[in-house]
Amino acid sequence: MRTRTYNRNDKESIIRLVKDGLAEFGFDYLTETSESDLVDIEEEYLYSNGTFLVLENENGLLGTGGIKEIGEGIYKIRKMYVHKSQRGKGYGKQILTQLIDFAIWKKAKKVVLETSVRMTSAIALYKNFGFETVNEKPVSSRCDLTFTKDINHG
Numbered sequence: 001m002r003t004r005t006y007n008r009n010d011k012e013s014i015i016r017l018v019k020d021g022l023a024e025f026g027f028d029y030l031t032e033t034s035e036s037d038l039v040d041i042e043e044e045y046l047y048s049n050g051t052f053l054v055l056e057n058e059n060g061l062l063g064t065g066g067i068k069e070i071g072e073g074i075y076k077i078r079k080m081y082v083h084k085s086q087r088g089k090g091y092g093k094q095i096l097t098q099l100i101d102f103a104i105w106k107k108a109k110k111v112v113l114e115t116s117v118r119m120t121s122a123i124a125l126y127k128n129f130g131f132e133t134v135n136e137k138p139v140s141s142r143c144d145l146t147f148t149k150d151i152n153h154g
Helices: 008-024 041-046 091-105 120-128
Strands: 002-005 051-057 060-071 074-082 110-115 132-134 145-150
Touching: 002 091, 008 041, 008 051, 008 060, 008 074, 041 051, 041 060, 051 091, 060 091, 074 091, 091 110, 091 120, 110 120
Parallel strands: 074 110
Antiparallel strands: 002 051, 051 060, 060 074, 110 145, 132 145
């Protein structure tokens, strides 16, 4: 199992993983709004002071996670997905660790993310990493929780 940076050959597999993950929780895949960042992943993440990671094994892509700067020293995590058959094996933790490490490397002050109350395993993971819920309305219409984590560089 390895994690690496996105390349263009990953796009269709990422879209399939995200569509399947959303459908599992009763959500639609919406390129006009919530999934607009997947139309041009390079522009949205790699060229926007961020990164997009894929987790794969010899059989293909099993997980994703992206992070990008959205404000001065504020980074946002998006598209954290692990294939249903691979959950509970520590892969979400592996991706999230690398995204947080990226934010630290970029000297981020804070990392934010949004999720749905339906995604209980993801919520538990974020809380274990020290993310705390804040009273801010999520940008994504399908999300109802906003989490934040201050980054300590000292």
